[in-house]
Amino acid sequence: MQSKGLMYTALALVSALFLGLILIVVLLNGSEQPASASECTPATRTDIDRSEVGRSEIDPEYLPTEAIAGYSGEQLVNAALIVSAGDALDVSVKAQTIGVMTAMGESSLQVLDRGDGPGPDSRGLFQQRDNGTWGSYEDRMDPTTSSTNFFTAIQDVDGWESLTPSEAAHQVQRNADPFHYQQHWVDAIDVVAAVADIEGLDACLTEGPQLAGVGDDLPWPNPPYCVIGGTCPPGAVSPLGMYNRECTDFALWRLNAMAGVTSDPWKFHNSDLTLGNAEQWLSAWHRQGWDSGQEPQVGAVAYYAANVGGAGSVGHVAIVAGINNDGTVAIEEYNGMAPPNDHQYSTRNIQPDEVSTYLYFPGDD
Numbered sequence: 001m002q003s004k005g006l007m008y009t010a011l012a013l014v015s016a017l018f019l020g021l022i023l024i025v026v027l028l029n030g031s032e033q034p035a036s037a038s039e040c041t042p043a044t045r046t047d048i049d050r051s052e053v054g055r056s057e058i059d060p061e062y063l064p065t066e067a068i069a070g071y072s073g074e075q076l077v078n079a080a081l082i083v084s085a086g087d088a089l090d091v092s093v094k095a096q097t098i099g100v101m102t103a104m105g106e107s108s109l110q111v112l113d114r115g116d117g118p119g120p121d122s123r124g125l126f127q128q129r130d131n132g133t134w135g136s137y138e139d140r141m142d143p144t145t146s147s148t149n150f151f152t153a154i155q156d157v158d159g160w161e162s163l164t165p166s167e168a169a170h171q172v173q174r175n176a177d178p179f180h181y182q183q184h185w186v187d188a189i190d191v192v193a194a195v196a197d198i199e200g201l202d203a204c205l206t207e208g209p210q211l212a213g214v215g216d217d218l219p220w221p222n223p224p225y226c227v228i229g230g231t232c233p234p235g236a237v238s239p240l241g242m243y244n245r246e247c248t249d250f251a252l253w254r255l256n257a258m259a260g261v262t263s264d265p266w267k268f269h270n271s272d273l274t275l276g277n278a279e280q281w282l283s284a285w286h287r288q289g290w291d292s293g294q295e296p297q298v299g300a301v302a303y304y305a306a307n308v309g310g311a312g313s314v315g316h317v318a319i320v321a322g323i324n325n326d327g328t329v330a331i332e333e334y335n336g337m338a339p340p341n342d343h344q345y346s347t348r349n350i351q352p353d354e355v356s357t358y359l360y361f362p363g364d365d
Helices: 074-088 093-107 137-141 143-155 165-173 180-196 201-205 247-258 278-287
Strands: 301-304 316-323 329-334 345-350 357-359
Touching (some): 074 093, 074 143, 093 180, 143 165, 165 316, 180 201, 247 278, 247 316, 278 301, 278 357
Antiparallel strands (some): 301 316, 301 357, 329 345
């Protein structure tokens, strides 16, 4: 990892506008007192017989006739079967939504009778492999059985509830990218709310520390700010008052997105917080009266002081996206790779004591 802040001498001449604030956090999605996930209970439904779940109990007449988040017809039937299988096992609605999200990422909610390059023997809604873990071919092709096997597996993952939805799914699916599924999370909430008739599901599932990010969602492009693999001209500043596509620019964007703000006027802007380079964040954080500590938490800023953990003289910041079963910390970041791959989004796992400290989200302060 190379220097992550003002990487070029020319940029250093433009005083503390810079690599801004990273961290993520808790969002209540606009609800003053959202119900807990365990209280998100489906309303009485006539489309699924909960005493005996199966395709014959799914009556499309009672499912939405319009597309939900781009999914319709047989896709919604399959989503209802996933939810029903989870309900039959008495797993939480959060787990049911993770199941739907996973099937979206694996098969677009279709029972596929084909695999792909990495897994030519993968089949069904969850693209489960023919390795003995997921049952017979018929099991993997059956929505209810494959869903039941998915939920059984996720319950065997210690602490899955504390992981981000994509990280929890990854612990079961072992996708090459642990954040692959996150892009489908919001759509999964909409689909589950529709097929299960749950009002306010989004508020229930965004209680507590949650990542609002969906991978590389930084909305402003390279030009006219920076060119990947090249230099950023003096004054190349993002809408958040940070040098564009630096680690702090992405962090500050994520912080705003977590607070539900994705356009001007921003909740957090460098002109107000004067965070400066990444290595200045700890003092700036404490200046605001915000907390820090050595315990990694989802939604915290992983703060590297100058010349720590491979960071350069201006330090580095990244977002804690999850805590893995082996104790390593999953982070997402910008500008965490050496040229010519700098000023790009990336993810990796680190040791929890690799960073200098963790900066905790300040809530509504």
